[in-house]
Amino acid sequence: MHELTAANRLLEAALEAASERNAGRIDRLTVELGTATHLTADQLRFCLDAITEGTAAAEATVEFDRVEPAGACECGWSGPTEPIDGVVPDAPSLRCPDCGRRLSLRAGRECRLSAIEIPERTETEQ
Numbered sequence: 001m002h003e004l005t006a007a008n009r010l011l012e013a014a015l016e017a018a019s020e021r022n023a024g025r026i027d028r029l030t031v032e033l034g035t036a037t038h039l040t041a042d043q044l045r046f047c048l049d050a051i052t053e054g055t056a057a058a059e060a061t062v063e064f065d066r067v068e069p070a071g072a073c074e075c076g077w078s079g080p081t082e083p084i085d086g087v088v089p090d091a092p093s094l095r096c097p098d099c100g101r102r103l104s105l106r107a108g109r110e111c112r113l114s115a116i117e118i119p120e121r122t123e124t125e126q
């Protein structure tokens with residue numbers, strides 16, 4: 001199951017970041033999610049809900065930053081890719097508008113943890 005694998009990776013990254021900062025709890029996760037990944041925020045949220053139980057991220061709010069797809073071509077063109085309307089939603093067209101060659105996707109396939117928020121520590125807390 002693709003979403004679950006992605007969710008596991010995100011959780012691992014979050015728990016690692018939290019332990020580096022000696023945080024026992026994570027308040028918020030921010031995830032960069034490319035629109036060309038075919039993963040949806042809802043599915044990922046659902047998976048994360050299931051797997052964070054009993055971890056430091058159990059109560060964490062999950063936020064998603066959508067990343068629009070962008071491509072680059074050998075001819076030097078680069079920019080946002082056009083969606084193929086009506087065929088596959090969110091699938092970028094990978095044809096260069098200048099020369100027609102195949103673009104390489106430079107953005108839009110992200111599924112990574114971009115930030116975590118942990119509780120502020122007071123100076124007396126130890």
Ligand SMILES: [Zn+2]
Nearest residue numbers: 073075096099
């Ligand atoms: Zn081109």
